[in-house]
Amino acid sequence: MVVAALGVLAIVGAGAWLAVRAREARSAVEALRVDGKTLQSQLQAYDLTAAGETLTRVRADAQRAHRLTGDPVWGAAGYVPVLGRDLRAAREVSAVMADITGAARPLEQALPRLNPSGSAGDQGQLDVTALRAMADAMPELSAAVSSGAVRVNELDPSGLRPEVADGVTTLNAALKSARGPFADAVPLLEQLPGMLGADQEKTWIVLLQQDAEARGTGGLVGAFAELRTQDGRMRLADAESRGKLDRGPLIPASAVPSSLRAHYGKDLTEWAGFNASPHFPHTGELAASGWHARTDQQADFVAGVDQNVVAAMLAATGPVKVRDVTVDSSNAVNFLSKGVYARWQNPGDVDAVTTELVEAVFGKFSKGEFSLPTLIKSLREPIRERRLLLWANDDEVESQLEQLSISGTIPGDPGPFAMAVINNGGGNKMDAYLQVDTRYDPGTCINSARVGQISVTLDNTAPKDGEGLPSYVNVRTDLIQRGYTGKAVRDGSNRIVLDIYGPVGSSAVLTQLDGTTTVPVTGTDNNHPVWRLSIPIAAGQTRTVNVVMSTPVVEDDAGQIPVVLSQPMVKPATSSAKPLTACKTSSVVGG
Template identity: 85%
Template structure:
């Protein structure tokens, strides 16, 4: 009788020996491919940061070839089986997963290889400042697949445990995991905007934009008082400035037909919604967009396709891309624009009409440069990141489908109307001055305790008027209590650095105020409703150097499985950036007390 087991064992030794040798060779080849992938990836990142799009398109193609080669070398059955071998198998499995993820992502990104080089704005030799909307559509078309690949890759790589891997493999896994986790949200957020961007730039015909310059020194819900506006036209990727005027031109009438706003909003904000000086009192920018479009049509008998809200920080970002402009002998650039618009313009010119004219001239000069193509697109993209994050650049579309896409993004200025822990402090200037440039706002959300499906928590708002004592050194145009003058008061009391704040505190959907206090004293708030949120209003006079606190104790219905959630607290754009904090929600307890 033969010994077949010996033959089998010998065959196994030969097979595994050959497989081991094969893995060594393939491993060396894969290592070379991965090193090339890393090197080309670093070059690509630098090119994208420098906005060298033609070079980035070429490098992206190289990265794809590198990734596919690494994937081929690590993707065959033998490598897959070897991934189950103790110790060494962990490294092989990680390399296989990483290369597969990179191959999927670069394949999804392949359309960008030809589209990216076409996104350079054409200069003086062509149509000035014009963007290729066809290339933009190609990018938009690729983004859903690319976003899905990045999201899926983040999950796959996130499941790999770097502990126990060889240091070089562990480093690669950690680096890729960090990059994909960071990119996952931005890629997903970019999809709806990129899909609409070609149309916004006039790919399908001319579009009309109304851009509102909001001066945060006199606070309004979406930022500040509209001091000037610009009418822009976009057509086939090119932007032109059609008009720029101070708000006084809008004030001449007709008034805004506020009937386009919800009834509960009209009840709370009243006739302010009919006036260009107060129509943006609600922080929910879709309301502002609808009202602005209705007012624009009443004035011009023409529709507007988009309404944008910008403030002094956005103007500073635009000037970073265009370079400085000259206004009445003053050089305004990205370093001084925010201060110039919120304080400097009032210190230099006392006449309100001159201030409005200067502000308008700044808007004309800035957007005029964009019309002439005198701007750096890479710088613009980088400089706008922070203003967008702070809700200082807001956008509304006069098309339901486009608006639905935009409302997925923070740039829409939407106040979410769903149940859940939420707070927002909204300041509207009640003094008729520019003293909000000195106002610091801090909001603290304490969800409190939960018993029997009801939470009793608190929203606490601290207001700090940092103006100099007695308003010393402040321009009279800034330091004035127009509300007191209208009541017949005169003298120092009307120019002492004080202010009056119309404070609206937005609470969670379905909540009710149990107790409202101003500096510990009980007050009765004016109540309202905005996009499903209860609104509690308190009028707060505040002296120069004074700090005041408003507390709202509220009862909030419990949302299923909400324990551990961090409340959403939104900050209104202010000259002094508002701050906020929130504690996570606790478990809801069931009371064991029985009455009797």
């Protein structure tokens, strides 16, 4: 946005006074352009010490340009025909830039204190006072960016000189794109000092979810880490396999709504299945409840991570060695999804190796042996894919987090929505070979309801007959428990428990599996109706579930794009949606 201001402010003034002022304004804007590019490069390189100094110069450049274009004479010249439009644009843009850089002033002192070379070099300590200063500044900065976006958007580039119009258009786009991220950063930054133990020590439970055996929030919890944060430092207190939790006591399921307990049953009381719902706040509540029952201690935060997050962390720490196997960012996903099962056949060994990996990675973070810039960059995609999830035991903090995608919430408001949720029903690791695709067609209107369809395609990409797959991966535990033996229990097949989440207030009119009508088990989760089918699927087989649903019409919803969320899977799930069409006020089919 700084660079874009150049094309707006570089205007040749009219008359001797305006000519002088215009030359001075061009000089200020040129300095703003140069310093703006330098600042951008420094922020991308996370050289925060230099960025703080450059931000001070950028503010001075912007204020100088604002002074030169903001006095009464320049303002009066803005009403001159033709030329006045350019002068008014210059005046408005310079004011916007001065407001934004003025609001960012506290960052000039805070950024150097958060420089990665310092934070990772002092046992991983982050300066929580500097973080708090940033948090205090962010609401005003976010408001300045938001206000600036509105003000620049009101400038009509069609009547401006080409170089000025290009600058207005570019700056307008930059402010619009920055508006959302700045607003999103406010709640997280406000809570971050507390998360890092600025006021008192905090206990974190980090769950490693292994997506090869799917669960609603990602995968089966294979290992966990207990972390403590205080004064900006993180300490690894413990790392264990889930087996330690399995020894009991059971998780008190009363922590979640009765409607959820009715649908997911006793799975919610067991550490092997408590994260069956995709709504991560449920998982957080259950984990904290189970932790308290086990230790009589409070877990302040619960985080869920999967193999992609571990890979991002390894990008920041560098490789670790686990039982003579070097695991790094390039092979971590494959190692945790498939490789660990191929190398170690005994389930106890798999759990032990997974735990050792968790301990090694978090141990490096505890010692400050990581690159903060690399971590931030590497986590962008896992966060976007809902692979890093966070819950807070404090209601006020949690309400702030639930404004962000990292909370893993399933929105409970009316509107077009769909999500295909996979829970492994075969007792194996075959979900590493499952491809899920969800399509949402909002359909047309009949009376006061919209009749649409959610289609979910399941593709088992496992090799024919399960050839070459480790027995631990390929086993059908569900069939063994029913007395089956032989090839049938290790043929690359699987059983999928599919829960389709529909729009709030909707009901299923027709449910089909591969074109044959069937009756789903129905339930409710966070206001959403849930339709469940238990689906056997052979190696190489594709199966399709269609749910035709009736949804109450919401006024003025035409053109709205449905929300289709994807569960984290080893093979990333895909989705598509059609926008809603307008409903006709008719007693017959509309749309």
